[in-house]
Every structure is written in structure tokens, then in C-alpha cells.
């Protein structure tokens with residue numbers, strides 16, 4: 001956040017009923033909020049819905065915003081809650097928590113190929129995105145939200161814990177399991193697409 | 202302190218390693234293992250690459266102007282005094 005001071009001034013003005021100041025806050029933060037929705041739901045309409053719900057809720061709750069966390073963290077928290085509600089209504093099958101727990105236990109008996117040298121050209125990249133999105137979507141909401149906030153948004157563990165109101169230890173566990181699961185899915189993808197099967201023993 | 206980690210120990214700590222959440226001393230013991238163990242090295246590489254790919258395929262997109270305008274509009278009709 002480069003603009004925290006400016007944000008704080010705008011928040012004060014918006015609290016005093018300055019509609020233009022609130023619109024400026026939307027202008028400054030909408031990129032992040034829209035993309036958060038896009039990254040969680042992979043769909044423009046859902047991202048637009050989440051953005052709208054977030055700013056309406058923010059406007060209504062502005063008097064309750066005490067500034068203990070930054071305005072953008074507060075917005076992230078609201079937006080993440082709306083995203084979680086949408087995820088919970090999704091019909092697609094989710095991987096079970098049991099299975100996510102087992103991945104790290106079973107790693108010892110799994111073949112591990114290093115596919116990091118496989119070339120990924122422009123066309124392959126789109127295909128890879130599709131495979132990855134499908135895998136991300138199959139993560140249960142409480143794992144997907146951690147993965148998106150921590151690894152895609154790039155937020156530190158403490159901030160993710162704050163946004164989701166969970167402990168840092170829970171963020172770490174969910175992050176680790178999500179990464180291992182997605183790694184496994186990507187390994188399957190590289191194996192199937194046969195980009196270059198590195199044989200390692 | 203036991204200066205030895207098994208592969209299973211490493212599996213558990215790899216995310217902490219990537220996030221730089223591991224003490225320097227423990228980190229050094231991990232590195233000694235990884236240097237010698239091709240499986241753990243491959244696992245580390247592919248785990249890191251998973252994160253890199255996830256970021257690369259989800260670069261920030263511009264918000265369509267119409268979506269932002271709609272938000273302005275919805276707030277104005279609700280709260281304009």
C-alpha cells in the first residue's frame with residue numbers, strides 16, 4: 001500500500017458524508033477488489049458482484065471502521081467474505097479435507113518428477129491456466145481463500161490471518177496443503193500433456 | 202540439536218522454507234538435506250514453480266469502467282441525500 005495517508009484522509013472525509021471522497025476511495029481500491037474477486041471466482045460477473053456488494057457494505061459500515069487495520073485490509077476482509085459466500089454456493093465437486101491432509105503424508109510413496117524445465121510457450125500457458133484454475137476451483141473455500149490471498153495476492157501470512165480471522169498457524173497449514181495439492185495437479189498436467197517427461201530416479 | 206532431517210521432516214517444512222519462516226539454523230540443516238536429496242530438491246522446485254505459475258496466470262486485469270460506474274450509481278441512488 002503506497003497510498004495509506006491519502007486513504008486515511010479520504011476515509012475521514014467520507015465518514016463526514018463526503019460522497020466524492022468515497023468515490024475516490026473506490027477509484028483507488030477497485031482494481032484490487034475486482035481482481036480479488038476474479039482470482040477467487042474466475043468469472044467477471046461474480047467479480048463485479050463482489051465489488052459492488054463490498055462497496056455498499058463498506059459505505060454502510062464506514063462509521064464502524066476504526067482504522068485499527070488499514071482501509072484496504074478492511075475492504076479485503078469484506079470482499080473475501082462475499083467471495084466465500086459465493087464459493088459455498090458453487091456446485092462443482094471439491095476435494096475433501098481428508099485428501100488434502102493425506103497428500104503430505106503420502107508424499108513419501110509418490111514419484112516426484114521435476115517438470116520445472118518443461119517449456120511453456122504462449123499457447124501452452126493458456127492451457128496451463130485452464131488446468132490450474134480448475135484445480136484452484138476444486139479447493140474447498142477455506143483453502144482457496146488462503147491460497148489466493150497469500151500466493152496470488154501476495155499478502156503476508158499475518159495479514160491473511162487478520163483478513164480471515166484465523167490464526168497464523170491455520171494460514172500456514174492451509175497454504176501448505178493447497179500448494180501441495182496444486183503441485184500434484186500440475187504434475188499430472190505435465191505428465192499428461194507429455195511436454196517433456198523428465199525421467200528421474 | 203540433532204543435525205539431521207528425514208525427507209518427511211522436509212516435506213512438512215517446505216512451505217515455511219519458501220515463505221522464509223524458518224530460523225537460519227534450521228534452514229541450514231534443511232539445505233544440507235536438500236542438497237543431497239534429489240526428491241526433496243525436485244519437490245522444492247516444483248512447489249516453487251506452482252506458486253510462480255499461479256501468479257503468472259493471474260496477473261492483475263484492468264477493471265472494466267462500466268463495473269466501477271455501476272458501483273458509483275448504486276451507491277448514489279441508495280444514499281444520496
Ligand SMILES: [Zn+2]
Nearest residue numbers: 208238240241
Ligand atoms: Zn529428502
